[in-house]
Amino acid sequence: MKRFGTALILAGGQSRRMGYDKQKIVLNGQPLMYRNLEAISETFDQILLSCNRPIMDYNRFHNLSIVADDVAGIGPMAGIMTGLRRSTSDYVYILACDAVYDRRAVDVYVSAIEQMIQTGVTPLMAVAEKSEDYYEPFNGFYHVDLLGDMIRLIGQCEYAMQPLIRNCQPKCVLKRETVDALGLGKLYLNFNTRCELKAYKG
Secondary structure, three states, X not given: OEEEEEEEEEOOOOOOOOOOOHHHOEEOOEEHHHHHHHHHHOOOOEEEEEOOOOOOOOOOOOOEEEEOOOOOOOOHHHHHHHHHHHOOEEEEEEEEOOEOOOHHHHHHHHHHHHHXXXXXOOOOEEEEXXXXXXXXXXXXXXXXXXXXXXXXXXXXXXXXXXXXXHXXXXXXEEOHHHHHHXXXXXXXXXXXXXXXXXHHHO
């Protein structure tokens, strides 16, 4: 199995705060979904779109598969679990559909994971620290071996991502000061409301 070959875009949310489906977000005159997919296609062989209601035309992305959550209505953990089940790689790169893809961040993550593996430790995820004891859950890498933990948590009706990340060991964490020093602030960027999108556009 390839180590890094699969990307998963999460697009199964209700988009209540945005007021319209986030698949329709437009940035610089282009749908953000298309922009991200075109860039991700240059890096990953397998692209999964976690989406229960695709509303865009994705036919031009030949390595894209649309997958519905195996467990409906419980949030992004179900989408990630479904993606891990269908992955053809050890690690799955996770990106929210309202986030902006940054290839530089992917390269930093991959390098950090490889460095840990070279020491004999295989991290189960690679995420960025956003603040003390809080991590960015939807722009990072998850190992397929996390499947068992996710299935257990979902079985216990525990769907929150932060406890999963905090309790995950071993993991690779990009500290906030590292992210800032490398100019990788897009790791934290996502658009939850029209006001946030408007502010970013300027």
